[in-house]
Amino acid sequence: MQRERLPYLLIPLTALIAVLPLLLNGCSCGHDFDFHVLNWLEAARQFTHGNLHPHWAYTPAYNAGEPRFVFYPPLSWTIGAILGLFLPWTWTPIAYTWLVLTAAGLTLHRLARAFASPTAALLAAPLYTVNPYTLFTAYERTAYAELLAAVWIPLLLKAALAEKISIPKVAIPIALLWLTNAPAAVMSCYALALLTLIRIIAPIQNPGAPCPASGTWAFAQSANPKFRLATNILLGTTLGLGLASFYIVPAAWQRRFVQIAMAVIPNMRIADNFLFHHTGDVPHDQVLHTASIIALILIAATTLALITARKKINLSIAILTIAIALSLTPLTAPLWNHLPELAFLQFPWRLLAILAALMALAAALALANLTLKPRTLIPTTIAIAATLTWPAYTVFHQSCDPEDTVASRLTAFRAHQGTEPTDEYTPTTADNDSLAPNNPAWWLSTDPNSKAPANSTPAPAPPNLSIHSLIPQTLILNLRDYPAWRITLNQTPISTRQQRDDGLIAIPIPAGTSTIAIRYAHTLDQTIGNTLSGFSLILLLIAMRKRNVLPDEPPARRAVTS
DSSP, X not given: OHHHHHHHXXXXXXXXXXXXXXXXXXXXXXXXXXXXXXXXXXXXXXXXXXOSSOOOBSSTTXXXXXXXXXXXXXXXXXXXXXXXHHSOTTTHHHHHHHHXXXXXXXXXXXXXXXXXXXXXXXXXXXXXXXXXXXXXXXXXXXXXXXXXXXXXXXXXXXXXXXXXXXHHHHHHHHHHHHTTOHHHHHHHHHHHHHXXXXXXXXXXXXXXXXXXXXXXXXXXXXXSOHHHHHHHHHHHHHHHHXXXXXXXXXHHHHGGGBTGGXXXXXXXXXXGOSTTOOOSOXXXXXXXXXXXXXXXXXXXXXXXXXXXXXXXXXHHHHHHHHHHHHHTSGGGHHHHHHSTTGGGGOOGGGGHHHHHHHHHHHHHHXXXXXXXXXXXXXXHHHHHHHHHHHHHHHHHOOOOOGGGSHHHHHHHHHTTOOOOOOGGGSBTTOOGGGOOTTOOSEEEESSTTXXXXXXXXXXXXXXXXEEEEXXXXXXEXXXXXXXXXXXXXXXXXXXXXXXXXXXXXXXXXXXXXXXXXXXXXXXXXXXXXXXXXXHHHHHHHHHHXXXXXXXXXXXXXXXXXX
């Protein structure tokens, strides 16, 4: 029992070692820090007002807002918001990082334990938890959604490499990945497709199983049709997409309403981010150089582990590692340019999130027969965590400017100071260069294109407004126009709005008293997505209840081959 409990003590301790520098020195204000903190603050405020599934973020675009939560998957900002409601906000990023690193270590341990000894699995867990790419994501990039995706990748690999393919075990990590981070979900689905293809074309033994003495492939003896494996994975993937449809369907449909192409502007394109590429943009090239060094380290470590494993080598792991390594080079540019959705990964080195899990699994295979007593295993695990954490923090930690701290962001948020817009979430009818940073909640003018009065106090538009005007005028709201907004004037729906360069809503109002109500509507695409998710959840529960597993081998044949 003590040995069984050991992972649940050591892995959280490993994660604690990784966040200890943050506890001592404060948060690392990495590349995406402001973006995620704002997401958490926005979501927490809307949760407290009863909106448990927000779509619109009100603070970006200087309080004019953007449909950020339609397009950014919900798991990371939901977890961050919940933590912020129960913890001081200054603690929230550190607590979030610790929770995610702990969960990532536990899922990797679950993957490695399926193919290696308890000792090997427990040593592999800290290698994954504090590997250079994970800490690069946690410290330098503070890409908290991508960090959370590291929790689900080992679960997907375990499902894909299992001897028996379980539809629910494929579906659940697929759904969780799509609800966490779209780039991670896209690249994981492609990795799953490649693993499936490998197993269909050249079926092989399980990662921890010895090679057959005859030199034949272990699965080559199976009388089970190969399409069953592909069918299970296809059904699992489809079910996973269905579970996440409440996010996927609105995001896919409504992308036509925003400037989504801004996500792949220069320096954010695949062609600008192959290993050791130079663009002339010094900050960008520095980050790319760091990611390139990490890539070489992980490729070398995975290769060494696979070579050490020898007879325990799994061809699937080796081929996927080679595919990832090639994908980081311009040799694979045609694939990046033509395969669906790959261009939106922006950075090929994001594939290192998968390679990190492969590296840890390969290390477990190399140590598969190792057995250590707890008194040796505990200090060894702690030493691995400390040895990898210290140089990573030293290199990757990003200092915080005074205005970037959590406390400063919280003060600005509560004061409705607003933040810059996100280009790819800007409505197609809006120009960010025309948007003023200090617009009041609303103003009146006879000119629908008028600027706000000078010395205005910045604020978001209210949901309800009553105005008395002596003459017909135009009401200009500090709110970006978007198809989901439903606006009534004196209880009469307004179907058309006047166009402004900054994309704000402009409504003609008559003389006299006007009552305006603004609501974010539940759209048809959301209804379709919610319905698909609900139906998929029912199917998942049925599949789990009935243990809906299609075996790769019929029982009689398994008995013969064993």
